[in-house]
Amino acid sequence: MITFLWAFAFLLLPLPFVLRYFLKPADKGLGGALKVPFFASLSRDLGGRADRTSTSWWKLAAASLVWLLMVTALARPAYVGPEVPLPAEGRDIMMAIDLSGSMAEQDFAVGGRPTTRLNVVKDAADAFIKSRKGDRVGLVLFSDRAYLQAPLTFDREAVRKLLDEAQVGLTGQQTAIGDAIAVSLNRLKDRPAEGRVLVLLTDGANNRGEMDPIRAAELAKKLGIRIYTIGVGGAPMAVDTAMGRQMVTSSDLDEGALRKIADLTGGQYFRATDVNGLAQVYRSIDKLEPIGADPVHVRPEIALYFWPAGLALLIAALSVLIATVPAFITNRPLYKGPVDKEA
Known part of the structure; x- marks a missing residue:
């Protein structure tokens, strides 16, 4: 209206x-007389x-x-x-996603067909990001090195698109977990103390990078940043190979380190072995880190x-x-x- x-x-x-009512009209005054022979015609x-x-x-x-x-x-x-709802000040959530070569392993199944770990992670993480209304979400991708793909932002659609475009081996084949934590902390440290969260997802062990993961976790503890770690790796499954049908259980996941990282920072470690399990992990994190405030309507x-x-x-x-x-x-x-x- x-x-x-x-x-x-x-x-x-x-x-x-x-x-017009209160102000007096301007005084016209008396001008000098001027006599002209054509006065009558002029006056008419x-x-x-x-x-x-x-x-x-x-x-x-x-x-x-x-x-x-x-x-x-x-x-x-x-x-x-x-009225349009605007996101209120909520949590600041950084997501660190592993893009090492092992994320191309097809040990998950969707609709009875094998699919890569990364594809399953994308689907589950996409649903998680979509649900975080009112929160700022950022994205860090890592393999040989870690880099910031999306800063903390309310534009969750942009983060989802950038995650969808991520590819295995984009920056190498190995896993730099410590560097991924360090890059994430660098973005979270200047945010308000309450509601700073890092969700770290990997299927391997730290074998590359400059920062030790435990040392990075201790730094996160000092900053008051919680880290939720997710270990990805499907359960053993039968696949057809050149040597016939075999069981595949390829995973070098360092669960001990991931559990310690979560415990140090007040977070929690989750193990995801199938599609439903990974989706349940994100639902559990949603419950542990509820939306900070209701949206403001303007x-x-x-x-x-x-x-x-x-x-x-x-x-x-x-x-x-x-x-x-x-x-x-x-x-x-x-x-x-x-x-x-x-x-």
Whole structure:
């Protein structure tokens, strides 16, 4: 709907009439007498013009309309839309996702067909990010090294898209867990103390990078940042190989280190061996880290003051043109009678 944010401005509407009533008209005074031989003809011509001016009611109407539009613009008209929920200040969640070569292992099954660990992680993490309304979410990807893919942001759709575009081996084949924690902490350390969380997901052991994972966890403890660790790796499954049907159990997951990292920081360690298990992990984290606050509802406002202001300017300009252009076009002299050369 359309409303006026400064509706009290309409109290100015009668101002011109108030001024006209209380202020005295300007004193015309007595000018010096000037005698000219063609006074009678001149007075008739001026009288005709005065009559035409007095009948120009449109000038008064135009001035009144301009004043009305200017007061309307001053009242700040605005279109106020329906209520829209805005995210309140919630938690700051960094997600660190392993992209090492082992994440290409097809030891998960979806619909009876084998799929890679990374594909399952993407689906589960996507649902988790989508559910974190009101939270800032960031993304760190790591293998040989860790790098920030998405800073903490309310734009969860952008984070989901960046996660979907991640590929195995993007930065190498090995696993730098300590560096992933360090990069995440660097983004979380300046955020408010309450609600800073890191969700670390990997299927291997730390075998690359500059930072030791336990040392990074101790730093997180000092900063008051909780780390939830998730160990990924499907249960043994039968697959067809060149040597016939075999059971595959490829995983070098360091559960001890991941559990210690979580315990040091007040988080929790989860083990995900199948699709349902990984989805349950994220649901458990949702319960442990509920949304910090309900969204704030606001009504978006679109300013409309420039419409009446612009229309007032246009009417004023047209009024000036209508009053002046005919005189320039006709260029009619003020006196048409004969000139007395002896005068």
